[in-house]
Amino acid sequence: MKITEIAELANVSPATVSNVLNGRTNVSEETKNRVLSICRENGYDVQRHKKHQNHDNKVILFNFSDFERKFYLRIIHGISDYVYSRGYDLIICTNKSCAKFMNSNMTSGTILLDQKCKDAMLIQKAREGYPIVTLDRIIEIPNIKSVVVNNYTPMSELVQGLVNRGYRRFGYLAGLDTLDNQERYQAFKDVLMANSIPFGRENYFMGDYHEKSGYRSTKLMLLSENIPEVLVCANDNMAIGAMKALSQEGLRIPEDIAVTGFDGAGTAEIMNLTTVDIPNYERGYLAAQFLLQNIAGSQNFDVFKIAAKVHWRNSVKEQ
Numbered sequence: 011m012k013i014t015e016i017a018e019l020a021n022v023s024p025a026t027v028s029n030v031l032n033g034r035t036n037v038s039e040e041t042k043n044r045v046l047s048i049c050r051e052n053g054y055d056v057q058r059h060k061k062h063q064n065h066d067n068k069v070i071l072f073n074f075s076d077f078e079r080k081f082y083l084r085i086i087h088g089i090s091d092y093v094y095s096r097g098y099d100l101i102i103c104t105n106k107s108c109a110k111f112m113n114s115n116m117t118s119g120t121i122l123l124d125q126k127c128k129d130a131m132l133i134q135k136a137r138e139g140y141p142i143v144t145l146d147r148i149i150e151i152p153n154i155k156s157v158v159v160n161n162y163t164p165m166s167e168l169v170q171g172l173v174n175r176g177y178r179r180f181g182y183l184a185g186l187d188t189l190d191n192q193e194r195y196q197a198f199k200d201v202l203m204a205n206s207i208p209f210g211r212e213n214y215f216m217g218d219y220h221e222k223s224g225y226r227s228t229k230l231m232l233l234s235e236n237i238p239e240v241l242v243c244a245n246d247n248m249a250i251g252a253m254k255a256l257s258q259e260g261l262r263i264p265e266d267i268a269v270t271g272f273d274g275a276g277t278a279e280i281m282n283l284t285t286v287d288i289p290n291y292e293r294g295y296l297a298a299q300f301l302l303q304n305i306a307g308s309q310n311f312d313v314f315k316i317a318a319k320v321h322w323r324n325s326v327k328e329q
Contacts, residue, residue, distance in 0.1 A: 028139030088294025222253025
């Protein structure tokens with residue numbers, strides 16, 4: 011018998027059945043007794059379930075797919091430090107196999123950073139009582155905890171700082187259509203509007219968060235007769251690609267054009283790139299902490315937003 015079938019008979023959610031079977035204390039005595047009674051009547055072995063959960067399944071899944079972006083390694087470092095310190099193992103997979111591993115028979119819970127995984131699949135898993143932490147989107151239902159970066163505030167601070175430095179002609183190099191990019195671009199537009207600075211769609215350039223796309227988009231931008239004074243990039247990789255393209259064309263940074271990034275990648279410091287530093291190690295550590303707390307029954311599913319700070323360097327002129 012499946013947990014979903016027990017839940018239907020007991021008129022409760024699969025998550026509630028899972029909490030009862032795992033001995034968590036966040037279920038009323040009446041509900042607990044009803045669920046256990048249905049299990050006995052239908053031959054469901056509660057002790058076998060507990061044994062399997064407690065001994066065979068102390069494994070956390072981290073799902074991601076973009077192996078070219080090094081900030082993932084800092085997130086993995088944070089996750090692994092926490093889960094190993096609590097006696098859990100960590101496995102990593104990509105979106106092609108995540109649904110298979112997001113199963114209580116194989117793993118205790120998942121931390122997810124992969125836009126290719128659909129919301130519908132995550133919601134289905136959560137409704138079956140499976141704990142998930144998302145780092146790339148907000149889904150506000152039980153068993154899903156969203157730990158996301160507060161992109162809006164630091165991007166607003168960054169763009170306002172550029173305005174205060176006298177920049178008036180802006181370009182924006184976007185990443186993929188993710189929550190991060192949406193929030194960063196919205197902050198960018200709002201600050202320009204608040205300062206009565208026009209922004210035309212011809213100065214909006216498309217990338218995919220990788221260095222090559224930043225290089226390619228900047229090469230296309232330079233075909234225009236009216237290039238911007240500053241190029242605001244949605245992440246550091248694209249900004250570094252842009253800087254390489256500008257240097258190849260003999261343009262000086264920041265004298266001829268300024269460039270900014272977002273993420274705080276290790277190469278940003280080497281390239282003297284102004285950026286927004288995201289504490290990715292801490293991001294992974296917190297995600298693992300929240301996941302293990304919910305596995306233990308804490309039921310904390312409020313959205314948690316991580317603060318990030320602007321780091322000014324020499325890719326823009328001084329104020």
